[in-house]
Amino acid sequence: MQKQKIQFEISYLKPQDLSVADTELLASAHEALNTSYSPYSNFKVGAALRLASGTIVQGSNQENASFPAGLCAERVAVFQAGVRFPGEVIETIAIAVSGGSLPATPAAPCGNCRQAILEYELRQDRPIRYLLAAGNETVVAIPSTRDLLPLGFDSSYLKQ
Template identity: 55%
Template sequence: MEKKQIGFELTIFESINELSQSEQELLQAAEQAQKNAYAPYSNFQVGAAVLLENGEIVIGSNQENASYPSGLCAERVAVFQAGARYPGVAIKILAVTAGSKDHVVNSPAAPCGNCRQSIMEYEQNQKTPIVILLKAEKGPVFKCSSMADILPLAFNSSFLGDS
């Protein structure tokens, strides 16, 4: 038997002002996108902004539906839109912001499992890490170096026979 510990390094910033100018602008784009969230059921609004290798910024917001599984998270809206509009262009950074109409959100919300899996496939296909920035209404900003950090042992095409 062998035991291994899998972990990752998370950088925590007290304020958005500690980030680079481009990272601040990306988080601001995510906050703007968050305002367009359609979240009448949860009142939990999420915005996402993707910075592409070509300098383009693509945004997304969560889109709920009365048939809950039919909705889509902000992260996947932004990433899928980037893939559709700019096929083959690598994603450098994904910024995600979250807030609620019901209460103050004090801690960044990380992507759900479906989003992690979807983003991970983009990261694997482009063979470069996607930096993740996470911010709530109040509190710190989290920065992860790669989606692989927050989704260890990810499922990928190699399990399907596509090495």
Template identity: 45%
Template sequence: MRKIKIESFLDVFPTMEELPEAIFSLMEAAIVAREKAYAPYSDFFVGAALLLDNGETIAGSNQENASYPSGLCAERTAIYYAGATYPKAHIKAIAITARAKDKLTTTPIPPCGACRQAIAEYEIKQRSPIPLYFMGESGEVLKSESLENLLPLLFTSKYL
């Protein structure tokens, strides 16, 4: 037997204001999307915004329903819309923000596992990393240079 060590490295921005200008604007778009979330069951509101290489910004928010597991996260709402509308565009960056209804969320909140897998598919499709920036309602913003940095043992089509 042997052990394998897997590490992830993240950049930490103390506040949103310290982000590069284009990413600051992308995070603002994610915040606007977050406020459009439909989350009557979880009271957890998430917004995501994608910057595409064609200059377009695509935003999405989480959408829940009474059949609770069949809702859709903000990240997948945005990425699937981008893929359907601009199938040849590459994603240059993703910004994600989340907040709870009744408490201040200051811890950066990364994408869930299902969203990581969906983002991984687009990272593989475009053959280039997708930087992810994520935060809570306020406070620090974390940056991962790629989705693979957050999900290092990717499940890909090579296993099928």
């Protein structure tokens, strides 16, 4: 039997440790919470991503009475960026949450979002960095989608 250990590093940052650009991006993610449509879970998620051009694109979760027909904030932002700014590189995505019983550690994207964002990361051949926040205490920084989804499904499985 062969074993392989998969590890990655995350950084826990205080708001004062963030760059001006990262502070602005997190503020945009918090602002996106205001457009969340989450009457069923009462768990609001706001996302904001920064493109290489400096453009910021927001998204928020959009629920539906027919669970799970809604969309997560992360995919709303990423898909919107893909349509409005095709081919532009996504550098960083900030995710803010509120409502429910917030954990001590901010919430990371769900599996569907990780897989969808991995596709963008692979297409641009550059990592997408994450900033995760819940409240204003600690920000978790993750260097890449591959860290969140190390065994992600990609096009290599589809080649004949």
